[in-house]
Amino acid sequence: MQQVISLIVASGNIDSVKDRLLCKRAPWIEYSTFKTHSTDYQLLTTHLNYHMTPNGVKNKMTKIIYVARNPKDVIVSFYHFHKYCNFLMTPKDFQHFLEQFAEGNVLYGSWFDHIRDWYSHKDELDILFVTYENMQKDLRSVIKKVAIFLNKKLDGETLESILDQCTFNHMKANPKTNFELSARLFDAEKSSFYRKGIVGDWKNHFLVTQSEWFDAIYQGRMADFPLKNTSNIVFIDTPPFK
Helix, strand or coil, X not given: CHHHHHHHCCCCCHHHCCCCCHHHXXXXXXXXXXXXXXXXCCCCECCCCHHHCCHHHCCCCCEEEEEECXXXXXXXXXXXXXXXXXXXXXXXXHHHHHHHHHHCCCCCCCHHHHHHHHHHCHHHCEEEEEEHHHHHHCHHHHHHHHXXXXXXXXXXHHHHHHHHHXXXXXXXXXXXXXXXXXXXXXXCCCXXXXXXXXXXXXXXXXXXXXXXXXXHHHHHHHCXXXXXXXXXXXXXXXXXXX
């Protein structure tokens, strides 16, 4: 999504953007500040919970795009990310990491609280909800939807260029997006920043008992929430999110 948005807001001048490091195009709000006198789009990224986010974000002058993913795939991705990162503790094993994730004892806290808190404040925000699964299924439609949300018009040539540069394989091979220049942060011998990028990889990691255990927790935490876990893909009612 960082790549998608940074290319969309380039207003057709993609060449001026694509050769900049992605982390510079979409810096993390935890380590950046707003340019208060700028009239251009300022693209910032965060994993923060709603309540941890600066007050300047919590108004309808700020457009927010929230990307959600099946929590089981999030767990697997995060598990491997922990093993790959030099600044995160290597998990004892998958079972232990699964338990820690379910309890919210991981970086940025509880997945359940995160999505519930952002959703509960949706009426106060100008927010668009996107799922990782939909990006994998139909990236073209997601790009169009994001462009409309950002009030940007894309001609056919620009759309095709963005689509090509936002595929998993392209971003994995591109040194401007694959974080290979951040070697001190990651252990390239263990993995890569872009690992598989597929939907449903949790099936290759979860035991049946682990899956059933997590499903029970999910139902207990999300039963009263308009979030559906259908066919192992996260869906949400879209009208409140545009």
